[in-house]
Amino acid sequence: MKNLVILGGGYGGMKILHELLPNELPEDVMITLVDRVPYHCLKTEYYALAAGTISDVHVRVAFPEHPRLKVKYGEVIGVDTKAKKVELLNDEAIEYDDLVIGLGCEDNYHNVPGAEQFTYSIQSIGKSRETYQALNNLGPGSIVGIVGAGLSGVELASELSESRKDLHIKLFDRGKHILSAFPDRLSKYVENWFISHGVEIINNSNITKVEENVLYNNDQPIHCDVIVWTAGIQANKIVREMEGEKDRSGRMIITPRHHLPHDEHVFIVGDCASLPHAPSAQLAEGQAVQIVEVLKKRWKGEEPPASFPPIKLKGVLGSLGKKHGFGMMADRPITGRVARLLKSGVLWMYKFHNG
Secondary structure, eight states, rough: OEEEEEEEOHHHHHHHHHHHHTTTTTTTTTEEEESSSSSEEOOOGGHHHHTSOGGGGGGEOOOOOOEEEEEEOEEEEETTTTTTTEEESSOOEOOSSEEEEOOOOEEETOOTTHHHHHOOSSSSSHHHHHHHHHHHTTTTTTTTEEEEEEEHHHHHHHHHHOOOTTTTEEEEEEESOOOOOOOOOHHHHHHHHHHHHHHHEEEEOOEEEEEETTEEEEEEEEEEEEEEOOOOOOOHHHHHHSSOOTTTOOOOBBOOSSTTTTTTEEEEGGGOOOOSSSSHHHHHHHHHHHHHHHHHHHHTOOOSOOOOEEEOOOEEEEEETTTTEEEEEEEEEEEEHHHHHHHHHHHHHHHHHHH
């Protein structure tokens, strides 16, 4: 019996499961899924969990069930590609025939002293829970510093400003305007929303050091009762420590078939893979579909496609609280209630098809 091992039950891993189960998995292949939590997590909604506007159960989706699917609850501490084994913390290693690594990303602290030690995160469900506790135990008038005004920082700041109107929120951005990856029209719309909701935007920020309850912006100390870091990501530590060529964020360079150049049995999906687009759930799912095609061809003894067409991304949607939003759909900017309704609809459809 061949063993397909999937590390991480994120968007890529979940899509592979749904592409193969229940009817597309060959009789001589089993799947072992390894994850730190026993359910799929909706990472795109961690900002709302941290802000306290949704409960934990709303970001959890059960893994599919199948006689030849084994879900292993554990912590991956290493991958031995020569021995074809996955090493687990305080548990036996798992042997694989084919391996899909989709362990996601971690915060990138850019070597800022104290940033990792004294800030909170929304990069995992566990860290989002900790951030929720810290934010919602604050007294009225407390100051919250959010470092990074990309999609995650903007969504967290907006959600928190609605759920805790008694807090003072400072959003630190290193650029001249927030959401620098989006058109100016969207950036200005979001900035105006923040101004009307009392969120302070601090542009041209340069966080040089973090201490307990103190953020140094351009070496000037600013008191914050809680500091949340949303200023960049990097590949999971397991991937960063693996042998092979990587990009600046520690993501593995892969072939057009999504496997390592030197090992066709090790696939990299999602935030761990170096791809021409910014990491996203859509991108991970697109990879997953193509990886499954490669695996199915190989299992049949056929040659997989030498390459695939570019993965088509439908767009990006962000929320501004519960009633407003922004985004890009087919390269067209959209703002307001329509954008928020679209995001809610996409989330509902995802839960419907995966739950």
